[in-house]
Amino acid sequence: MKLFIATLSTETNTFCTMPTAMSGFQEYFLRHGTATQEPPNLMTEALHVWREKAEALDWQVVESLTAIAEPAGPTTRACYDALSGEILSDLADCGGADIILLQLHGAMVSEHIEDCEGDILARVRAQCPDATVGVSLDLHSHLTDKMLEASDLIVHFREYPHDDASACATELFDLAQRTYAGEITPRMAFFDTRMVNLYLTKAGAMKEFVAEMAATQTNPGVLSVSLSHGFPWADVKDVGARMLVITDDHPDMAALLAEWLGRRFFDLREDVTTDYLPIRDALNKVGTRPGLCVLADMGDNSGGGAPGDATHVLEAMLARGLTNFASGLFWDPGVVRICQDAGVGSRLTVRLGGKTGVVSGNPIDLNVTVMGIETGLGQHLGTGLEPMGTVVWLRLKGEIDLLVNDLRVQVYHPEAFEQVGIRLAEKSVVVVKSLFHFYGPFSQISDHIFQVASPGGTQPAFQNIALTKRKLPYWPAVAQPFADPARDLDAPKSSRSTANSVQ
Structure with missing residues (x-):
């Protein structure tokens, strides 16, 4: 038995002006068949699970490319062709495989291909028509007809923040084996x-819905139930949440159950979404109760393709005269380089942030002391350790501590601050450039957490996103996108069977 495994993952914000090029993969994670020789991160956990389970069964394992880049704009044609081509070349060189398992993202867009995952899977299927092909996807994916037609099995992460990558990898392996x-x-x-x-x-209601999906998966004949949340900052025709059901040779059951759960999810739309506060309202919450207050700078989440150098929240906090707070991670390689040259202990005037474009706001001139410079640090996302690049700790008057780095990455864990010496227990506020991935670890140290609808490349104003390619209306841009809920059925899409027929 031969198992082929590979990873190609990035999440594309089509509104981001910074392209995703080979340098983005090189600086974050790029390995040519050796990823499982290193500790896992979020997008390599599956490879570790698959190798371990396969080797326990004495299978031959062929490990191909692992390429991961922080989200940005569309991937350049040359980069995508090189990376996807390497996977297909490795598959050909090993003579194909009995089972092919891929960890992809699901929201990768290149300059010339809107559905990169569908493209990869179709090429894999054409090359190995008789293989069992399975794919694990981030839940922020664009589930497409092409993906279903080219694969036998698709399993999404079900948790956001994503702390179930290993569990999903195990599920996919077991289904592929069967x-x-x-x-x-x-x-x-x-x-x-x-x-x-x-x-x-x-x-809340979203946690309950995930539990409802899990309960449905235990029904006779049902193999897997997962929800593709979609990635909202992508102008592609398949953007949006889609319910996926896999049954054992019951295509009608899969379609009916996908529709029933999907409409159930739509009925919960108001309950499963989060309220986001404008900056002013969020800052009004500061100091209203004892202990650490956590503010999520949602509009500048590099994990969604924002630049990571926006100054909107920091500027508002300084204008209010707030003190004793921490904030990060600011992506500003120029400031990092200046501080490295000056050294720890130096007092400088630096121009921070606001460099990438209009969405980043104004650069801010700050008088700072360089408190620390660290290279090679990481922060946990689940059990995986994500890189941080070179990190500089800057201190302003009033016990204000800022983290600046040269690798675009969001804040996942309090250790991003703590390991450089910033003691969050002594702060009144910490501002994290993140959407939701920070939530679990930070909820362990604070019960005073607010999502801030800040301006930026990932501002959560979903009704206003310029989605020009989606054909069907969607909520919240339209209050009732199903014109007649009783008759206006968007027929569920079903997939190939193992006999290569389309159901």
Whole structure:
């Protein structure tokens, strides 16, 4: 038995002016068949799981490319062709495989291909028509007909923040093994819920809905249930949340169940979405209760393709005269270089942020002391350790501490601050440039957390995003995108069977 595994992952914000090029993969994570020789991160956890399980069964494992880049604009043609070509070349060189498992993102867009994952899977299928092909996807994916037609199995992460990558990898492996052995015949179907938004799964109605999906998955004949949340800052025709169901040789059941769950999710639309505060309202919350207050600078989340150098929240806090707070991570390689040259202990005037474009706001001139410079640090996202690049700790008058780095990455964990020497327990406020991934670890140190609808490349104003390619109306841009809920059915899409027929 031969297993082929690979990873190609980046999330594309089509409104971002910074292209994703080979340098983005090189500085974040690029390995040519050796990723499982290193500790796992979020997008390599699956490879570790698959290798371990396969080797326990004495299977031959062929590990190909692992390429991960922080989200930005569309991937350049040359970069995409080189990376996807390497995977296909490795697959050809090893003579194909019985089972092919890929960890992809699901929201990768290149200059010339809107559905990169569908393209990769179609080329894999053409090259190995008889193989069992499975793919694990981030839940912020654009689930497409092409993906279903070219694969046997698709499993999404179900949690946001993503702390279930290993569990999903295990599920996919087990289903692929059973499929190849002829024990099951997967049939997939999805339903477009006509929703474009973000959904935090750790509390409230969304947590309950994830549990409802898990309960549904235990029904006879149901193999897997997952929800593609979609990635809202992508102007592609398949943007939006889609419910996916896999059954054992029951395509009609898959379609009906996908629609039933999808409409159930739509009915919960108001309950499963989060309220986001304008900057002014969020700052009014500061000091209203004892302990650390956490503010999420949602509009400048580099994990969604924002630059990471926006100054809107910092400028407002300084204008109010707030003190004793921490904020980061600011992506500003120029400031990092200046501080490296000056050295720890230096007192400088630096021009921070606001350099990438209009969405980043104004650069701010600050008198700072360089408190520390660290290279090679990481922060945990689940069990994986994500790189931080070179990190500089700057201190302003009033016990204001800022983290600046040269690698675009969002804040995942309090250790991003703590390990350089910033003691969050002594702060009144910490501002994290992140959407939701910070939530779990920071909720362990604060019960005073607010999502801030700040301006920037990932501002959560979903009704205003200029989605020109989506054909069907969607909520919240339209109050009722199903004109007649009783008759206006967006028919669920179903997939190929293991016999290569389209259901």
